[in-house]
Amino acid sequence: MKFWYDFHIHTCLSPCASDEMTPNNIVNMACLKGLDAICVLDHNNYINSLSAKKVAKDKDIIVLLGIEVETREEVHVVIMFDNNDVFSEFGEIILDKLIKIDNKSKLFGNQIIMDNKDLKVEDYTNLLLSPVDLSYKQVYDLSEEYGGVFYPAHIDRKSNSVISNLGMIPIELDNKYIEISNKTRLDDFKNNNKHVKIDKYQIFKSSDSHYLKDINEKINYIETYSNRQNFFRDIKNGNIEIINDDLGTY
Amino acid sequence: MKISKIIDLEKLKLLTKKEFEDKEVTGVYISDLLSHVIANCEENNIWITILTNLNVPAVAHMTDAAFVIVPENIEVEKNTINKANQKDVIICSSKSTSYKLAVSLFKIIEKRD
Numbered sequence: 001m002k003f004w005y006d007f008h009i010h011t012c013l014s015p016c017a018s019d020e021m022t023p024n025n026i027v028n029m030a031c032l033k034g035l036d037a038i039c040v041l042d043h044n045n046y047i048n049s050l051s052a053k054k055v056a057k058d059k060d061i062i063v064l065l066g067i068e069v070e071t072r073e074e075v076h077v078v079i080m081f082d083n084n085d086v087f088s089e090f091g092e093i094i095l096d097k098l099i100k101i102d103n104k105s106k107l108f109g110n111q112i113i114m115d116n117k118d119l120k121v122e123d124y125t126n127l128l129l130s131p132v133d134l135s136y137k138q139v140y141d142l143s144e145e146y147g148g149v150f151y152p153a154h155i156d157r158k159s160n161s162v163i164s165n166l167g168m169i170p171i172e173l174d175n176k177y178i179e180i181s182n183k184t185r186l187d188d189f190k191n192n193n194k195h196v197k198i199d200k201y202q203i204f205k206s207s208d209s210h211y212l213k214d215i216n217e218k219i220n221y222i223e224t225y226s227n228r229q230n231f232f233r234d235i236k237n238g239n240i241e242i243i244n245d246d247l248g249t250y
Numbered sequence: 251m252k253i254s255k256i257i258d259l260e261k262l263k264l265l266t267k268k269e270f271e272d273k274e275v276t277g278v279y280i281s282d283l284l285s286h287v288i289a290n291c292e293e294n295n296i297w298i299t300i301l302t303n304l305n306v307p308a309v310a311h312m313t314d315a316a317f318v319i320v321p322e323n324i325e326v327e328k329n330t331i332n333k334a335n336q337k338d339v340i341i342c343s344s345k346s347t348s349y350k351l352a353v354s355l356f357k358i359i360e361k362r363d
Contacts, residue, residue, distance in 0.1 A: 101285075
């Protein structure tokens, strides 16, 4: 089965994302764009992801739960889940480990918690652009313990990436996936990072959208060989093929 | 020592707007981890960093840093400069390394009252 995907979409809970990134706007825009599977996430906070999944309950689109955790080394990693309870438990641990600094919304942006009807619940007051007090390896171990799909985010970026901050992808960890930004072509990435070996990983190319317009069009898809119900399980076991257009024009 | 005097002595290149509040510099903080800067950079410290993203002016503003120096002629993104100008944050470029800047700034800031 073919699934057009975008696995990195922020909501209005992330301070850097626009207030228009509400759960309903995101799911509806993704449907309009013809996507089959998305992951809706925020920096260090799991709550709006749950709301987005609820919005999609009676729709055809699959919404995976996710968090973009900032490790102690300020590396961004994405962890995806499909079970609400497991995800919530994991999410609470991350929130507990978040280094507590007050958000200043005029400087960093709003952090709006929303329900599945796009009603504001409250502002989240701890700055979500802070790191958690867990190392990259500790976040990986925790995500394995909770059955999540862990991958370093936008490894091509000059900041907040595993390569910019750690110099390399830790090879002793068994993550199956890495993420490269849509706008970076694979060849260019390899040429600019000759010391980094990425052949053992499959590559997600998602939008990292902070605005509705930036959500992926139907440009990248995942091929699975079992049922739709097994989608997350297939990803977790590495039983998928990822076909990215890799034009680097986004 | 005043910001303008330091820019002059260290031959820094001013990347943001020419008009700024010429504060008295109190010291220097060097880090590329934003969480460390937020926790430790003191008011009117010079912040030396290789980071050039949009969080730099936000954190510089938040910590009341005197100004930011980006070493080794590392290019600073246009939107970072724009945001810095909006927030009255000063960013300068230097061709020196952080180490050389630190040694040089130590001599001129710490050895004077």
